[in-house]
Amino acid sequence: MAGNPASLPEHYETARSKAARLHARLREEILAGVLRPGDALSENLLAEQTAISRTPVREVLHRLSAEGLLRVVPQIGSFVAPINLAAVTDSQFVREALECQAVRQAAAAITRAQASRLGRQIEAQQARIAAGDTAGFFALDEAMHRMILEIAGRATVWQVIAGVKAQLDRVRHLSLQDATWPAMLLSQHQEIAARLIARDAEGAAAAMAVHLRTVFAAIARIAAAHADFFETASPTTQETR
Amino acid sequence: MAGNPASLPEHYETARSKAARLHARLREEILAGVLRPGDALSENLLAEQTAISRTPVREVLHRLSAEGLLRVVPQIGSFVAPINLAAVTDSQFVREALECQAVRQAAAAITRAQASRLGRQIEAQQARIAAGDTAGFFALDEAMHRMILEIAGRATVWQVIAGVKAQLDRVRHLSLQDATWPAMLLSQHQEIAARLIARDAEGAAAAMAVHLRTVFAAIARIAAAHADFFETASPTTQETR
DNA sequence: GGCGGGATACTTGTACACAAGTGCCCAAGG
DNA sequence: CCTTGGGCACTTGTGTACAAGTATCCCGCC
Numbered sequence: 331m332a333g334n335p336a337s338l339p340e341h342y343e344t345a346r347s348k349a350a351r352l353h354a355r356l357r358e359e360i361l362a363g364v365l366r367p368g369d370a371l372s373e374n375l376l377a378e379q380t381a382i383s384r385t386p387v388r389e390v391l392h393r394l395s396a397e398g399l400l401r402v403v404p405q406i407g408s409f410v411a412p413i414n415l416a417a418v419t420d421s422q423f424v425r426e427a428l429e430c431q432a433v434r435q436a437a438a439a440i441t442r443a444q445a446s447r448l449g450r451q452i453e454a455q456q457a458r459i460a461a462g463d464t465a466g467f468f469a470l471d472e473a474m475h476r477m478i479l480e481i482a483g484r485a486t487v488w489q490v491i492a493g494v495k496a497q498l499d500r501v502r503h504l505s506l507q508d509a510t511w512p513a514m515l516l517s518q519h520q521e522i523a524a525r526l527i528a529r530d531a532e533g534a535a536a537a538m539a540v541h542l543r544t545v546f547a548a549i550a551r552i553a554a555a556h557a558d559f560f561e562t563a564s565p566t567t568q569e570t571r
Numbered sequence: 572m573a574g575n576p577a578s579l580p581e582h583y584e585t586a587r588s589k590a591a592r593l594h595a596r597l598r599e600e601i602l603a604g605v606l607r608p609g610d611a612l613s614e615n616l617l618a619e620q621t622a623i624s625r626t627p628v629r630e631v632l633h634r635l636s637a638e639g640l641l642r643v644v645p646q647i648g649s650f651v652a653p654i655n656l657a658a659v660t661d662s663q664f665v666r667e668a669l670e671c672q673a674v675r676q677a678a679a680a681i682t683r684a685q686a687s688r689l690g691r692q693i694e695a696q697q698a699r700i701a702a703g704d705t706a707g708f709f710a711l712d713e714a715m716h717r718m719i720l721e722i723a724g725r726a727t728v729w730q731v732i733a734g735v736k737a738q739l740d741r742v743r744h745l746s747l748q749d750a751t752w753p754a755m756l757l758s759q760h761q762e763i764a765a766r767l768i769a770r771d772a773e774g775a776a777a778a779m780a781v782h783l784r785t786v787f788a789a790i791a792r793i794a795a796a797h798a799d800f801f802e803t804a805s806p807t808t809q810e811t812r
Numbered sequence: 813g814g815c816g817g818g819a820t821a822c823t824t825g826t827a828c829a830c831a832a833g834t835g836c837c838c839a840a841g842g
Numbered sequence: 843c844c845t846t847g848g849g850c851a852c853t854t855g856t857g858t859a860c861a862a863g864t865a866t867c868c869c870g871c872c
Contacts, residue, residue, distance in 0.1 A: 345856070373824070383857045388824085392630065396637060405863040407823050420727050427672035428665060486661050490731060586826065614854070624827045629854085646833040648853055 412561035653802035
């Protein structure tokens with residue numbers, strides 16, 4: 331389906347999907363730190379590289395700008411946004427408030443079928459850790475948090491969380507070295523799931539808070555170690571206009 | 572060359588600011604119900620009316636689309652988005668979770684100066700109601716909620732709330748008839764402020780929950796009365812514009 | 813050698829022409 | 843009268859040329 335050998339008369343794959351791929355790629359690279367804060371992106375250059383015209387490229391860059399990952403300065407250029415520590419802290423606040431409340435409602439609403447699905451989800455996480463598949467574990471991590479929202483009947487709220495989560499993920503990607511980290515997260519996930527299945531709303535919320543704050547503490551630690559990645563809103567003569 | 576025979580200096584800044592004004596106007600009209608769900612907007616027509624070209628107009632429409640107020644259908648047209656009741660409910664959830672948590676933190680952090688500012692804010696609301704200035708009251712309403720976030724040290728979280736609030740405001744604007752409504756909201760605001768100033772975190776959170784749920788109950792009532800404004804999840808349609 | 817000013821090579825912003833696709837409308841034929 | 847097919851007018855999407863602005867670098871001047 332996707333892999334047309336390029337010689338077919340049907341027009342190429344709709345320039346629009348190319349733009350979507352470009353957006354996904356840039357977002358990924360910014361989150362992963364391949365593109366570092368301050369790096370410049372040129373509309374012309376990207377258009378040339380992707381073989382699409384400036385117009386769709388512009389829309390991609392503006393969208394990234396709206397997501398807080400890019401700064402478009404009118405007649406100067408487009409630059410990967412610095413990581414704003416205040417934005418990271420506020421993202422953490424939003425995530426915690428939303429997910430704790432969601433897990434409370436989930437505890438009240440969870441069905442037997444959902445409980446067993448959640449159990450299997452935890453087992454899958456365990457398997458990924460055993461296999462040393464860190465990336466796979468983090469994918470399941472995100473899936474579990476989404477599942478809790480779904481159980482609470484608030485699936486679409488994930489869009490809001492995803493929006494603020496980008497800032498958190500940028501920091502998280504700065505360090506994936508610690509091999510014991512996923513195991514600790516898993517044990518916290520198990521605690522959340524156990525409280526949830528026991529329909530212990532406040533216990534589940536407390537466990538979620540502990541979980542998210544653990545993640546945030548790590549972020550703060552990372553921030554200190556990678557100060558150059560962060561925006562200094564500090565008193566020094568930083569003329570950010 | 573052939574494009575602009577008279578390169579008049581009249582160009583000014585108008586291009587960009589005109590687009591900003593267009594965005595504000597359309598947003599306002601959609602929220603206020605002047606533009607009703609399903610109404611079509613044409614890029615060409617808007618460009619002609621505003622005397623700017625399609626490119627900035629396009630960006631405005633896409634931005635409105637990202638805000639969930641417009642639907643751009645590729646080769647068909649752009650239409651004012653229907654009010655999705657699920658989206659409204661989820662917006663309510665987000666607001667309640669964020670503002671209740673914020674008011675908890677605010678209760679722990681409020682200073683004497685902030686407490687007196689809050690008291691004056693309440694008095695201002697009272698004055699607007701006494702003057703029969705409903706619009707002014709709602710402006711102060713929003714300002715008070717923002718002030719609580721500020722006291723909690725989470726001022727930038729307002730951006731998230733503002734994003735979801737649009738859906739709620741669309742419904743709220745459907746009915747402003749009930750003259751006793753602002754007075755009830757004021758009394759709830761007074762309760763929140765009292766608990767806040769007393770540093771009663773849980774009491775403040777509970778009062779905030781009561782407040783927001785009162786608003787939401789009204790929204791549900793309005794929804795039933797204006798079913799034609801809402802999106803019907805049913806497959807059959809509609810049309811007849 | 814130090815300094816200042818202007819050409820220049822970029823950047824994003826804007827305008828416009830054209831491409832691709834959809835739905836309506838009307839006319840022709842059964 | 844009903845059905846059906848094609849023309850047409852309209853939509854948004856895309857490509858491209860040009861406008862406006864900024865930073866840099868080099869050359870002339872002091």
